[in-house]
Amino acid sequence: MTYAPPVAKLCIVVGLFSGCAPITISSDYGATSMSRNPVLCVGKAQCEIYWQRAQAWVVNNSEYRMQTVTDTVIETQGPTLARSALAFRVTRVPDDKDGARIVVIASCGNVFGCKPESSAAVTAFEHFVTN
Numbered sequence: 001m002t003y004a005p006p007v008a009k010l011c012i013v014v015g016l017f018s019g020c021a022p023i024t025i026s027s028d029y030g031a032t033s034m035s036r037n038p039v040l041c042v043g044k045a046q047c048e049i050y051w052q053r054a055q056a057w058v059v060n061n062s063e064y065r066m067q068t069v070t071d072t073v074i075e076t077q078g079p080t081l082a083r084s085a086l087a088f089r090v091t092r093v094p095d096d097k098d099g100a101r102i103v104v105i106a107s108c109g110n111v112f113g114c115k116p117e118s119s120a121a122v123t124a125f126e127h128f129v130t131n
Helices: 006-018 044-061 118-130
Strands: 032-034 039-041 066-069 073-076 087-094 100-107
Touching (some): 032 118, 039 044, 044 066, 044 073, 044 100, 044 118
Antiparallel strands (some): 032 100, 039 100, 087 100
């Protein structure tokens, strides 16, 4: 029998669980939800208010830090592998009439599900932004 140092044993165990390749987070596991009906805003004033609400909601509902905040993207860090905490990406796509379409994507790195569920978070986001 050969001796394997503890670090080698750990690498073997990690390799078995990771499949020796980078792990991508897939919606096949129910770990990602996206707006089915984007939030629509009409006019510059309403769009600005909705965008400010979107940013406030993400800041208050994500365990991850904000990574990007622009006029068209709000994005947190994450998701982290095996964590059930949600990461968010919100995009604002302007139309040709001073309105826009706002879409949110919520995802986590846990194949067993997110807490809260990503679909519930998307629904809560949409409700908060529009009310």
